[in-house]
Amino acid sequence: MTDIPIQVSKFTRIQSPSSINTHRQCARKYYYSYIKKLQSLPSIHLIRGKIVHSALEDFFKFDVSKLTPESFEIESKMIISNFFKTHWENNKNALSSLNLADDELKHYHDESLMMLQNFHHTFMEKLKLQSMSLAEAFKKLTPKTEKHYQSKTHGVRGFIDAIHEIENKVILMDYKTSKKDIITEDYKLQLAIYALLYQETHNILPDEVGINFLKFNEQTIKVDQELLEFAKKEVALIHEKTTSTDMKDYPKTITPLCKWHSGQCDYYNTCIKE
Numbered sequence: 249m250t251d252i253p254i255q256v257s258k259f260t261r262i263q264s265p266s267s268i269n270t271h272r273q274c275a276r277k278y279y280y281s282y283i284k285k286l287q288s289l290p291s292i293h294l295i296r297g298k299i300v301h302s303a304l305e306d307f308f309k310f311d312v313s314k315l316t317p318e319s320f321e322i323e324s325k326m327i328i329s330n331f332f333k334t335h336w337e338n339n340k341n342a343l344s345s346l347n348l349a350d351d352e353l354k355h356y357h358d359e360s361l362m363m364l365q366n367f368h369h370t371f372m373e374k375l376k377l378q379s380m381s382l383a384e385a386f387k388k389l390t391p392k393t394e395k396h397y398q399s400k401t402h403g404v405r406g407f408i409d410a411i412h413e414i415e416n417k418v419i420l421m422d423y424k425t426s427k428k429d430i431i432t433e434d435y436k437l438q439l440a441i442y443a444l445l446y447q448e449t450h451n452i453l454p455d456e457v458g459i460n461f462l463k464f465n466e467q468t469i470k471v472d473q474e475l476l477e478f479a480k481k482e483v484a485l486i487h488e489k490t491t492s493t494d495m496k497d498y499p500k501t502i503t504p505l506c507k508w509h510s511g512q513c514d515y516y517n518t519c520i521k522e
């Protein structure tokens with residue numbers, strides 16, 4: 249999810265994994281997004297990400313005690329699929345404003361639904377490993393979702409998609425609809441910041457942080473002091489580098505991410521003129 253840095257007294261602005269990774273990609277892009285506050289362009293990836301996250305959130309809030317034990321699996325699969333369909337429908341205007349070809353839109357619809365069904369299948373397998381009814385296991389394994397954290401010490405904030413606090417073990421997860429299942433350096437930083445935020449708020453070091461690549465699988469990394477130090481260092485660095493509001497302090501990083509065959513950086517049209 250994209251977080252917007254906000255103004256506070258101790259820091260020039262509160263940062264987020266998105267703002268830090270934007271700066272790491274291109275300082276000028278950070279300037280356009282977080283200082284000049286230019287509008288970003290709507291994209292299918294952002295919209296369908298939001299839809300999938302909303303469907304997952306609704307799924308975990310659903311009262312599964314209403315389901316019949318014999319058909320729990322099939323009924324719960326229908327429920328997550330229906331939540332997806334509702335959110336897809338609710339976003340119809342935003343989706344059609346993208347002017348995608350019908351078959352392209354269908355591809356994203358079907359792929360997103362498949363991701364949620366994939367998630368459901370894996371979750372069901374976990375429920376079956378519990379020595380209790382599926383409804384009880386569902387309640388036990390349901391994470392806290394979409395929790396907002398903010399660090400006053402480090403001036404950073406973030407939304408954690410799923411917090412699993414089960415049997416004295418804490419695992420923080422982020423859901424991604426990415427094309428690849430690789431924990432990149434940017435993702436690692438995002439997870440490190442989540443670990444830092446959780447640790448500072450609860451005074452408990454999470455055991456693991458990870459990404460559920462909904463198209464593929466889950467991957468986690470162990471949380472250790474080194475990971476927290478990585479987060480602290482990057483957060484301190486971004487505060488240091490973003491005190492100025494002068495565009496010339498935000499150089500362009502020209503890469504294939506500026507413009508590619510089917511798209512361009514949100515600020516490309518402004519950037520080429522300056």
Ligand code: SF4
Binds near residue numbers: 275276501507513516
């Ligand atoms: S077009 Fe390229 S150089 Fe310009 S802001 Fe975007 S990423 Fe940076």
